[in-house]
Amino acid sequence: MLLHGLGTSTFTFRELGPILGKTRKVVAIDLNGFGLTERPEASDAYSLAGQAAMVCGVLDELGIREADWVGHSYSGYLSMRIARDSPERVRRLVLVSPALRMEVAPDSFIRSRVLREAVYPGLRLILDDKRRFRALLEPAYHRKEVLTDDVLETYRQQLRIEGLHDAYRGFGASLDDLSRDRVEIAEIDMPVRVIAGRHDAIIPLQALKTSLAESKGRVELRVLESSGHSAPEEQPEALAVEISDFLDRR
Structure with a gap:
């Protein structure tokens, strides 16, 4: 099960998915509010519980009760939440540049719908300006050549579809849930491997190491030397090796 981060989609796994698919069944799902998945009006759909219910519901439709989960960035945290609350669904867990500490926003922003609406324009x-959108995405990439004009435009157009405002409102309403219900890596009672980019400017490697210290060696950490935050796109082959090594050995 491959789950993407905020602002992206299953397009993130366009190279990683086929590589992993050579030796195992791979499922990738666009979360509520992203990619080709609808933008529900109900704000509950954008909470961690709502996203988890949607993803597990898709697995139920596919007849998959248990899977190995690969969560990137925000979905690293989402995958941890699912592993904690529904451990029967998760066999092993791979977290790629995970947001282990969800420092979502200032309290004033979390608690004020008026303030959040003021930010929407x-x-x-x-999103309406290619240059500004590139400036927003570039920090997630160490290898800037990966963020081609075509890749950039794919992500931009997937976000600009009908329902964007509903998705924005839904995520805004879910911020309080993110700030209150914390998931700690020490709570996860199953094999876990964390894979990080050496040059990650979004979740710096040292900050990740500090967060992992509380796991007392239970969680494996691997570092991709030529990657930033977007390892599935920057180093898909190397990432596939790290994922397959972990799953095969475990």
């Missing part, structure tokens, strides 16, 4: 301005 600025978001639209970024």
Whole structure:
């Protein structure tokens, strides 16, 4: 099971998925509000519980009760939440550049719908301008050549579809849930491997190491030397090796 991060989609796994698919069944799902998945009006759909229910519901439809989960960035945290609350669904867990500490936003932003609405026009301005959108995405990439004009435009158009405002409102309403219900890596009672990019500017490697210290060696950490935050796109082959090594050995 491959789950993407915020602002992206299953397009993130366009190279990683086929590589892993040579030796195992691979499922990738766009979360509520992203990619080709609808933008529900109900804000509950964008909470961690709502996203987890949607993803597990898809697995139920496919007849899959248990899977190995690979969560990237935000979905690293989402996968941890699922592993904690529904451990019967998760056999082994791979977290790629995971957001282990969800420092979501200032309290004033979390608790004020008026303030969040005031920010929305600025978001639209970024999405409507290719130059501004590139500036937003570039920090997630160490290898800038990976973020081609075609890749950039795919992500931009997937975000600009009908229902964007509903998704924005839904995620805004879910911020309080993110800030209150913390998931700690020490709570996860199953094999876990964390894979990080040496040059990650979004979740720096040292910050990740600090967060993992509480696991007392139970969680394996691997570092991709030529990657930033977007390892599935920057080093898909190397990432596939790390994932397959962990799953095969475990």
